[in-house]
Amino acid sequence: MTTFAIASRDELWLRGALTESRLMHGAATQTGDAIEASDARDERLVHLCESALDEAHATVGLLRDARVRVVVRAMRENDVESVETTMTIAVDGVSVVTTPSNAPADYELLHRARNGSAPLRGPIVWWNGSAAVLLHEAFGHASEHDAAPEVWPQWLSIDAPLVSRRETFRDVPLLRMKHLIAQQNDAPFALPDERVDVQLIAGGAYDPLTDVVTVDVAVSSAGPFTIRRSRAEIAASLAGASEEPVRYPGVICSREGQELYVASLAPVMITDGLL
Amino acid sequence: MTEVYRKSGRVVRYENGTFLSVSETGEAVEEGGVFQARPSAEVPAQTGVSVPHAAADVEGYVAQTLLSVRSGRIERFIASAGTATHETNGITWTEESRRVHISLVNSPLRALIDLASFDREIVQTVAHALARAGDERNAPKRIRLAPNVSAAILPPLIGELAMEQTGGGFDGRGQAIETRVVTHDAPPNWYRPGYAVRPVRAWLNIRALPFGRIDPDAPLGIALLEPVHGTMLRVLCVDGADVFPTTVDASHIAAVSRAAPVWYPYAAGSFGAEMML
Numbered sequence: 001m002t003t004f005a006i007a008s009r010d011e012l013w014l015r016g017a018l019t020e021s022r023l024m025h026g027a028a029t030q031t032g033d034a035i036e037a038s039d040a041r042d043e044r045l046v047h048l049c050e051s052a053l054d055e056a057h058a059t060v061g062l063l064r065d066a067r068v069r070v071v072v073r074a075m076r077e078n079d080v081e082s083v084e085t086t087m088t089i090a091v092d093g094v095s096v097v098t099t100p101s102n103a104p105a106d107y108e109l110l111h112r113a114r115n116g117s118a119p120l121r122g123p124i125v126w127w128n129g130s131a132a133v134l135l136h137e138a139f140g141h142a143s144e145h146d147a148a149p150e151v152w153p154q155w156l157s158i159d160a161p162l163v164s165r166r167e168t169f170r171d172v173p174l175l176r177m178k179h180l181i182a183q184q185n186d187a188p189f190a191l192p193d194e195r196v197d198v199q200l201i202a203g204g205a206y207d208p209l210t211d212v213v214t215v216d217v218a219v220s221s222a223g224p225f226t227i228r229r230s231r232a233e234i235a236a237s238l239a240g241a242s243e244e245p246v247r248y249p250g251v252i253c254s255r256e257g258q259e260l261y262v263a264s265l266a267p268v269m270i271t272d273g274l275l
Numbered sequence: 276m277t278e279v280y281r282k283s284g285r286v287v288r289y290e291n292g293t294f295l296s297v298s299e300t301g302e303a304v305e306e307g308g309v310f311q312a313r314p315s316a317e318v319p320a321q322t323g324v325s326v327p328h329a330a331a332d333v334e335g336y337v338a339q340t341l342l343s344v345r346s347g348r349i350e351r352f353i354a355s356a357g358t359a360t361h362e363t364n365g366i367t368w369t370e371e372s373r374r375v376h377i378s379l380v381n382s383p384l385r386a387l388i389d390l391a392s393f394d395r396e397i398v399q400t401v402a403h404a405l406a407r408a409g410d411e412r413n414a415p416k417r418i419r420l421a422p423n424v425s426a427a428i429l430p431p432l433i434g435e436l437a438m439e440q441t442g443g444g445f446d447g448r449g450q451a452i453e454t455r456v457v458t459h460d461a462p463p464n465w466y467r468p469g470y471a472v473r474p475v476r477a478w479l480n481i482r483a484l485p486f487g488r489i490d491p492d493a494p495l496g497i498a499l500l501e502p503v504h505g506t507m508l509r510v511l512c513v514d515g516a517d518v519f520p521t522t523v524d525a526s527h528i529a530a531v532s533r534a535a536p537v538w539y540p541y542a543a544g545s546f547g548a549e550m551m552l
Contacts, residue, residue, distance in 0.1 A: 028295075034293070038297070
């Protein structure tokens, strides 16, 4: 038998004004393939949520021109407690997902990143850890679906452990990525003169039926664009990487209707052959 | 006075191998422009939220469906039955619901089925056709759309096709849903799919008004192969003994059947009737 309890607080702020506020709590007990769930209230988890939300409010106050959604989730799964605070910050239709401590830097990135009008051709350089999204789809989700192994470059190592996760007490726990950390070891790296620099990603998807990966780029030197390639083509396109992995500000990952935060890190990476 | 919306319900759901039973009560208020939602200890007065047959109904439907579709063809299978009591604006009402979502696969094709009833026949029909599907073809000159397909295309056609909102029941703010002509104007009613979701104006339970004549010999689109994008539909088409995927533009509807339409859980409710493009 497994037990799960959760409390969550969710607020939506538009240009400094609170417009939506939610409290949710509940518990679920699973025995075999049956789950019994109710909206039972766990005072300790509710209190943990309220405390974390109070802390996040100090950061929300700094983000005056943005749409900010703050979600705090306090959970207890088989006696192990955790608290997670995420902030989705959107400015002019482009968003990042971050934590209160990283929010000021990511908010600055949102204001700094600008679309360009370079030709959409040549290699792609993935900045700000954005290659983590590409690998999240091509490696992480493929692992979740038990896809056939792919041949990745020798210089690349990817840590993406799968653990049982669920969004609320109403949901079936699924094997989902806990995080994704990509690292390079002695990878080739030479910045091409003609290239497309990717700064921010709008979203991505992996289709287990067709083995096709889709990544929607939000901000790049060539403007927004979409990549839709097979997983084998993605793996074959990885041409180089440099430096230590950096945190990409996002990923809220949706699967079976359950949205979960997945911390994602990758070095600066180059792909060739995707455009 | 601040309007309080309260909902209490219980649902039994099968989801890809797991059975869940969920009960909860919640309330929502909107005060000073701020929408607030939270669980509630206070249940609606009329609450008779017991679904003694729901678990058996879901289990029976799931077992029969799994038996009737070839192993490995079901990618995703969600079936639920529930009862909910709503209270707002001084009135209380109770609804029972059944929902099914199934995706059937025959690589590289995926057929999507969404239903508000435990209908096994349609699942078997689509599964059987999908197993025989050939290569992609150009859209036939005339094509009929089955009710489960045509229902999905109605929301994007609001204001473009003669439709009406079907009267009956209450909306998300406790207002009666009246039969109205659907136009581009702001809908008179509110859609609230859950207590924690801020209600929005929407046309509810829409249906296309019948016109024209359906050619019974035209090929039939029996299932969606992708979610609807605008007015473009990718469907599994049956033409005599041939089955193939094709993409059609549903922006011009040539006929809508006079047969009794069936309700489907698309957008804020949509009645499907056979249509011809």
